[in-house]
Amino acid sequence: MNSSKTVGLADVAREAGVSLATASRALNSAYGVAATTRERVAEVARRLEYVASPEASRLATGATRSVALVVPHLDRWYFGEMVGGLEEVLREAGHDVLLYHVGDPEGRHAFFEHLPARRKVDAVVVVAVPVTDHERRRLELMGVTIVAAGGQDATYPYVSIDDAAAVRQATEHLLRLGHRRIAMITAVDPDRTDQPVHRGRTRGFYEAMVRADVPVDEELVVATTWGGVQAAEAMENLLSIRELPTAVLAHSDEMALGAMRTIRRAGLRVPEDISVIGIDDHPLAELVDLTTVRQPVRDQGLQAAHLLLALLRGQKPNLAQKLPTRVVVRSTTTTAREKQPSPAHPAPDTTSH
Amino acid sequence: MNSSKTVGLADVAREAGVSLATASRALNSAYGVAATTRERVAEVARRLEYVASPEASRLATGATRSVALVVPHLDRWYFGEMVGGLEEVLREAGHDVLLYHVGDPEGRHAFFEHLPARRKVDAVVVVAVPVTDHERRRLELMGVTIVAAGGQDATYPYVSIDDAAAVRQATEHLLRLGHRRIAMITAVDPDRTDQPVHRGRTRGFYEAMVRADVPVDEELVVATTWGGVQAAEAMENLLSIRELPTAVLAHSDEMALGAMRTIRRAGLRVPEDISVIGIDDHPLAELVDLTTVRQPVRDQGLQAAHLLLALLRGQKPNLAQKLPTRVVVRSTTTTAREKQPSPAHPAPDTTSH
DNA sequence: CCCCTTTTCGGAAGCGCTTCCGAATATGAT
């Protein structure tokens, strides 16, 4: 199966009539080798299709030239997009990208206790995963550079969006349309019991409301985990309130879609009866005409990777980068209706219990 | 930054009072070391938090214990899900997972010409990427085990779904609802000009139609690249046909959503005027109540990984596995209408030019 | 109690590359 013997540096050196040392220097275009020699060696290497053994050079140099990506989910658009961005610049910079999925609590625990990436990477980027103090300490045991991509984590050099600003933009969009009874479905990370809701995003909402001098009805802000069906359920609660909201702001597009499903099933119309706005600008948001605030996910990945590379090079980059967001108006938001709508069908039974 | 010196095998050996050779054997639980010795070494290793240098052991053994994942997109649900499945079992089996994104033609070319994974992995899994003959030849240069996950490729041991069957199921669902004028929006891979449309899926449609003895109107099958907005445009063409279809079958859920947007913008209703069915059961499909045929994506990843591991172990697993699909009925399909609907607004101008 | 087999372990030779150091040769100034 395996064609012939793999060619090693020794073969190249012999063929080019130089020593191993010179061959190595020539190929790494290091200083101290005559231009003509370098060219000759390079030529031979090309002809022989020589590929350096990464193991050997890593052993010799100590640098692994690879970085670990620690990701909590792979199956959500946000993470795929982020990883895509990271991978692109990392790969172009000649680094290998190792993927570590730390989904559920057990997987998470396993990762931080065993540190499978130990001794294998020069750096790790945690994407949108809030690390506990203990986990941080474990990570540091690896003794490598760490950066955060996305999420709300200031423990490491990071690039993300300004979550508060994003929600503020969404809220202001609704306020501008005349909405006053604005509901918010906040997201909480299921793995992190110590931090009940998404702090930044929630804060942005309150900021915009007080700034506009509109009182917020606490009944209208509900929390749930990320995910459409969870948000759909949360929306049921919202619909069981006496005085319905005229608009709802969800912490993600998936959640917004879930809310819309509940609204429609209750016989209400979007946006005539209730406006809906999400966050992300998920690719499908365009297809369902969802108004949302767009965040540049892929860019966050790209920037985070650049940040990491700069750090690795010993430069002093900007350690805290926030990328801008902006609202994309589509057709799920409109001006606030005047009076309470009467549902065609009553809302699902979610009265009290 | 780096805490103390990393402990090496030599430290463990010294501390345990044995030779390097014995320490190595003890830790790899190889044959030929007394149980008590083994235990003592293990204990010391644990206490010192010893972690073997993967570089060194790889260099010495020749096995890399890592596998490359070659993925054409990272930002689409299907691929994230697939990668998630692969990563899970591969990681549990102690392998590292290297990610290689081969998106556009240049990236693709770069990958197959430079073979960046060369000498770095024991195996590669190509996920849903059809490889050309030339690419196949390049890949083989790596001299490693190869499997395919998803997609329509029989060049390597694979696990995927039966594409023809999936579309047949979708078509039969529509036929059962009384539809006769069924349109299909087929997907074509933009990187593969030599293979115009998705063969399997397209075939399944024709099979179901002839089996039901319903003639297919060639005007009703249109091709486009994967993606919602592309499908939306394709749908515009479909709506400019004199006698409208009563149902449309899209090759993916994203495409189905695109089609729905066009239909609704044309003032027609889904499903009353036109039924829509997709393929995949994208997580958002549930939220928008899209009827679709579900394919087990994550399972394909899991199975593919197991297949790979078996191959690596020298076993003889089933080299061609097809996982079942089934239609999930939601609310975008209903019985065929009797008469031509009259659009509230005329369809967008797509008449001839 | 001796000799032969089995078990346990240490020495040492790599794995394929990088890099320090010094030798050899070339370059330039005087």
Place this chain on the structure above:
DNA sequence: ATCATATTCGGAAGCGCTTCCGAAAAGGGG
């Protein structure tokens, strides 16, 4: 032409681990 300096290159010592091979120790049978 001469000497100091700069350039180019080869020898050799690792990087941290695995594993072959043989020596030493332990076990067993007569």
